[in-house]
Amino acid sequence: MYSTGIIVQNERIAELTFRLALETEERLPLVNAGQFAMLRLPRRSDPLLGRPLAVYRCTEHRLEVVYLVVGKMTERLAEQQNGNTLEFWLPLGNGFPESTAEHTIMVAGGIGQTPFLMLAEKRDLQNPARYTLLYGARTKSRIACMDDFRRTGIDVRIATDDGSEGHHGFSTDLIERVYRPGESTRLLCCGPKPMLYVVFKIAEKLGLPCYVSLETPMSCGLGICYGCVVKYKDNPDTDEWDYRRTCKDGPVFNAYRLRWDD
Numbered sequence: 001m002y003s004t005g006i007i008v009q010n011e012r013i014a015e016l017t018f019r020l021a022l023e024t025e026e027r028l029p030l031v032n033a034g035q036f037a038m039l040r041l042p043r044r045s046d047p048l049l050g051r052p053l054a055v056y057r058c059t060e061h062r063l064e065v066v067y068l069v070v071g072k073m074t075e076r077l078a079e080q081q082n083g084n085t086l087e088f089w090l091p092l093g094n095g096f097p098e099s100t101a102e103h104t105i106m107v108a109g110g111i112g113q114t115p116f117l118m119l120a121e122k123r124d125l126q127n128p129a130r131y132t133l134l135y136g137a138r139t140k141s142r143i144a145c146m147d148d149f150r151r152t153g154i155d156v157r158i159a160t161d162d163g164s165e166g167h168h169g170f171s172t173d174l175i176e177r178v179y180r181p182g183e184s185t186r187l188l189c190c191g192p193k194p195m196l197y198v199v200f201k202i203a204e205k206l207g208l209p210c211y212v213s214l215e216t217p218m219s220c221g222l223g224i225c226y227g228c229v230v231k232y233k234d235n236p237d238t239d240e241w242d243y244r245r246t247c248k249d250g251p252v253f254n255a256y257r258l259r260w261d262d
């Protein structure tokens with residue numbers, strides 16, 4: 001769905017990190033955790049294209065995203081004032097698959113925590129399944145959104161590269177500390193590609209299902225341009241692969257089906 005929204009919040013919540021909330025007149029569609037929106041600044045030819053951002057929260061008339069300032073679009077976004085308008089398309093992509101696992105371990109790095117909040121908030125509270133977030137940031141000043149995650153009641157563990165908060169090291173170091181053999185467990189991961197690969201290798205070693213959400217740069221976000229393809233194997237036991245579009249067939253992929261050697 002294409003929509004426009006009025007900015008009602010664009011607040012710095014950590015170093016280079018902002019929470020943006022948009023309100024819309026029309027009713028927004030239902031969004032699943034892991035789906036994303038393409039956001040675009042209206043009446044601008046630079047940047048011309050929209051940018052993909054995970055849906056952090058979405059209610060009937062309000063969309064929230066959290067973004068890290070890294071380049072042209074996110075720099076412009078950070079300058080936007082309340083009352084300004086943004087264009088967006090949502091919901092895009094597939095989102096995280098349903099699961100009956102007793103324990104879901106969500107591993108996030110960089111700004112990769114954003115798609116997991118909806119999963120934590122929308123989980124079935126009658127179901128005793130455990131959810132754990134392992135979140136890694138470069139340093140304490142980059143940690144964002146953890147109050148929102150803690151409020152959901154899930155187990156939150158933090159790691160920083162420099163040891164300024166939580167575990168001194170990577171969030172991936174914590175996987176085997178929270179994993180309980182004998183409990184059906186799935187691993188979900190979002191963050192930089194090298195980190196996704198580490199999580200996949202741990203999943204392979206422990207024999208666990210693993211889904212990764214890719215942050216592949218996108219042009220159209222709608223499945224038209226094929227600018228966001230990844231190599232995907234229908235049969236994980238062979239080397240045969242074909243392209244899949246991250247925006248349409250992903251961004252969440254079964255880690256065992258991706259070709260990681262590129």
Ligand SMILES: Cc1cc2nc3c(=O)[nH]c(=O)nc-3n(C[C@H](O)[C@H](O)[C@H](O)COP(=O)(O)OP(=O)(O)OC[C@H]3O[C@@H](n4cnc5c(N)ncnc54)[C@H](O)[C@@H]3O)c2cc1C
Nearest residue numbers: 051052053054067068070071072073074114215216217251
């Ligand atoms: C499905 C999906 C969900 C995403 N969710 C979020 C989110 O919730 N919050 C958030 O902050 N970001 C998210 N991203 C990443 C975000 O789309 C990019 O950071 C953004 O497009 C950068 O735009 P820019 O114009 O500011 O940077 P650009 O000027 O386009 O690029 C600046 C620099 O960053 C690099 N870069 C750009 N995009 C990416 C990328 N995707 N991965 C690695 N390097 C990149 C460029 O090569 C360049 O060096 C998501 C990406 C995808 C595909």
Ligand code: FES
Nearest residue numbers: 219221225226247
């Ligand atoms: S970004 Fe155009 S097909 Fe995915």
